[in-house]
Amino acid sequence: MSAPARPAPMRAQANPAFDSWKAQFRGRATAAGIPPSIVDPALNSAGFLPDVIARDRRQTEFTRTLEDYLGIAVSPERLAGGRAALSRHGSTLNAISARYGVEAEVITAIWGLESRYGTERGDIPVISALATLAFDGRRGAFFEQQLLAALRILQRGDTSTANLRGSWAGAMGHTQFIPTTYQEYAVDFTGNGRRDIWSEDPSDALASAANYLSRMGWTRGQPWGVEVRLPEGFDMGSTGRGSSRAVAAWTNAGVRDMDGRAVADHGAASIIIPDGPRGPAFMTFRNFTVLTRYNNSEFYVIGIGHLSDRLRGGGPIRGNFQPDRFGLRLGERQEIQRRLTQAGFDTQGADGVIGPNSESAIRAWQQARGQTVTGQPSRAMLEQLRTQT
Numbered sequence: 001m002s003a004p005a006r007p008a009p010m011r012a013q014a015n016p017a018f019d020s021w022k023a024q025f026r027g028r029a030t031a032a033g034i035p036p037s038i039v040d041p042a043l044n045s046a047g048f049l050p051d052v053i054a055r056d057r058r059q060t061e062f063t064r065t066l067e068d069y070l071g072i073a074v075s076p077e078r079l080a081g082g083r084a085a086l087s088r089h090g091s092t093l094n095a096i097s098a099r100y101g102v103e104a105e106v107i108t109a110i111w112g113l114e115s116r117y118g119t120e121r122g123d124i125p126v127i128s129a130l131a132t133l134a135f136d137g138r139r140g141a142f143f144e145q146q147l148l149a150a151l152r153i154l155q156r157g158d159t160s161t162a163n164l165r166g167s168w169a170g171a172m173g174h175t176q177f178i179p180t181t182y183q184e185y186a187v188d189f190t191g192n193g194r195r196d197i198w199s200e201d202p203s204d205a206l207a208s209a210a211n212y213l214s215r216m217g218w219t220r221g222q223p224w225g226v227e228v229r230l231p232e233g234f235d236m237g238s239t240g241r242g243s244s245r246a247v248a249a250w251t252n253a254g255v256r257d258m259d260g261r262a263v264a265d266h267g268a269a270s271i272i273i274p275d276g277p278r279g280p281a282f283m284t285f286r287n288f289t290v291l292t293r294y295n296n297s298e299f300y301v302i303g304i305g306h307l308s309d310r311l312r313g314g315g316p317i318r319g320n321f322q323p324d325r326f327g328l329r330l331g332e333r334q335e336i337q338r339r340l341t342q343a344g345f346d347t348q349g350a351d352g353v354i355g356p357n358s359e360s361a362i363r364a365w366q367q368a369r370g371q372t373v374t375g376q377p378s379r380a381m382l383e384q385l386r387t388q389t
Contacts, residue, residue, distance in 0.1 A: 011049075012048055012049055012128065013048055021131075025043070025134070025144070026043055029147075034152060035155070038155045042151055042161050045128070045161055046125070046131040047128045049124070050132075052124070052128075052132045053132060053136050055168045055169075056133060064299070066279065066299060066321060067330045068352060070302070073307060074303065074306050078112050078307065079307070079311070081116065081117050082307065085117045086104060086108055089202065089206075092203050092206070093206065096189065099207070100207065101219075101220040102214055105308040106213070106304070107209055109303075109304045109307040109308040110209050111174055111175060112307060113304060114175050114176040115174050117174075121165070121174060122172070123165050124167065124168055125161075126150055126164045126170050126179070127164060129166075129167075130150055131147055134147050149179035152179075152183060153182060153183070159194070159196060159198055173197030173205045174206065175197065175206065175209040177205075177209075181212065182197065185208055186211075187208050188204060189206075189207035190204055195208065212294070213291075216290045216294075217289075222266045222285055222286070224287040224288045224291060224308075225283060225288050226283045227257070227280060227281070227318060228281050229255070229260070231254030231255070231256075234253065236273070236277050239270075239271045239272060239273050239281075241270050241272060241298075242270075243270055244269065246268060246269075247264070247266070250269060250271065250283060258319075267286055268285075268286070269284060269285050274298050274299065276322055280317050280318075280319025280321065326354075326379075328382070330352040333377060334350045335382065336377050336381065336382050337351075337352070337358055339382075339386070340358075340362065340385065343365065343388065345364050346361060354376070354377055358377075359376070360375070362374075363375040365381075369384075
């Protein structure tokens, strides 16, 4: 699959109210101890970015299943990229692992999900983005706190305003730290006097992520979780991150790993079924909870954990993923996308996620055949495509 097109750069727009807000914020920033020599050039460079507000307002356009999410998070391309990263940066990753007690594969998995191994670090001016969001006010107090932290990064001399770039919400560098997290946990692993998570050299960023996990309580040598089989009649009411038991108790209840063996005891554990009672099940341990401090999404944590397991040589998830709301599995949606594109209705890729491009292609295909135009895939549509393309 070809790489996604790089989005057009965000353009600042004139906004007198934003300019007035900057003048007021200047007083709060200097009162917080940040000198005018830092505040003034940073704010003078900050433009109002309406596209940032649109991103913040936008609701999720489609819902991913666990199979969808892992199909992207642990795609063949991301696996290959991770293996290449481990090879290319092996000595650095091993040194970071030795210092902070976090496995190299786990650090690499975070790098892979956060920025595709440094290839998608974000190119939006962080001061402009944070100032825009603080001014907008929906989460004004939070983003003003992040803006103050970003100014302190400049005050410390870790980077320049021009180099302070990241995502639309202010996440920065190879491992996408927000400014307050950077302040607390970023480290100067290279010893050059700067905690440079933006550099082409990822060393400081990867060490900072490892330091963060270490400070959150990561235990080296213990799994985030283990895929398990649940026995017939298992009490599904006992599942969930809030229900923790000794491994022996789960073993006595009939829970086994995917090879039918008792799971090794790594301390208190929970059983989660993120794809529903018929989908894959996982016994999770303390390291799972540590990863939720990076991102509280269960899908994200499973993505990090499973990618790290695969990078260590583990196999795919073996449980049966459940169909989506259209009754289709990931591979079937990918087939629909491929066949639509072959038929002249370009879906702009075949990742199996039915987003706006695929919906537009489906509508065009349905209209061309005189069908009810819904923009939604179906099993009947797949069967028609198989006979027509």
